[in-house]
Amino acid sequence: MIKSELVLKLAELNPHLYQRDVEILVNAILDEITDALKRGDxxxxxxxxxxxxxxxxxxxxxxxxxxxxxxxxxxxxxxxxxxxxxxxxxxxxxxxxxxx
Missing domain, CATH: 4.10.520.10 (IHF-like DNA-binding proteins)
Structure with a gap:
């Protein structure tokens, strides 16, 4: 599964959210994981x-x-x-x- 497929699947499971909002959430989570790793956390x-x-x-x-x-x-x-x-x-x- 690639990130775009993950976004689509999450948007399907949460019809009350727009796909662009789900994409923002997925990107925010992945960015925070990356930032934490950069800090050595x-x-x-x-x-x-x-x-x-x-x-x-x-x-x-x-x-x-x-x-x-x-x-x-x-x-x-x-x-x-x-x-x-x-x-x-x-x-x-x-x-x-x-x-x-």
Whole structure:
């Protein structure tokens, strides 16, 4: 699912809201998550998961075409860890799946 599909789905589920308002809300949520990560904060959405950042150290890489060594700078990358409730919904227990 891409962001535009998410906006459409949320607009369908909330017919009292205009699609442009739903898009503003989705953008505001994603922007706030991004801003929090930029500040070095951790974002936890209970039942969904946790967004955090991980720092990667500088290293020596390799150009796959030439085999030449290349210096790769350190960087900060986003990291997502799914929450317990999400994992359980994606991987239902065998007994619960048969009952449903």
């Amino acid at each position: 951790r974002v936890e959405l209970r039942g969904f998961g946790t967004f955090s950042i991980k720092e990667r150290d500088p290293r020596q890489g390799r150009n796959p075409r030439t085999g030449e060594k290349v210096s790769v700078t350190g960087k900060v990358v986003p990291y997502f860890k799914s929450g317990k409730e999400m994992r359980e919904r994606l991987n239902p227990k065998a007994g619960a799946a048969k009952r449903a």
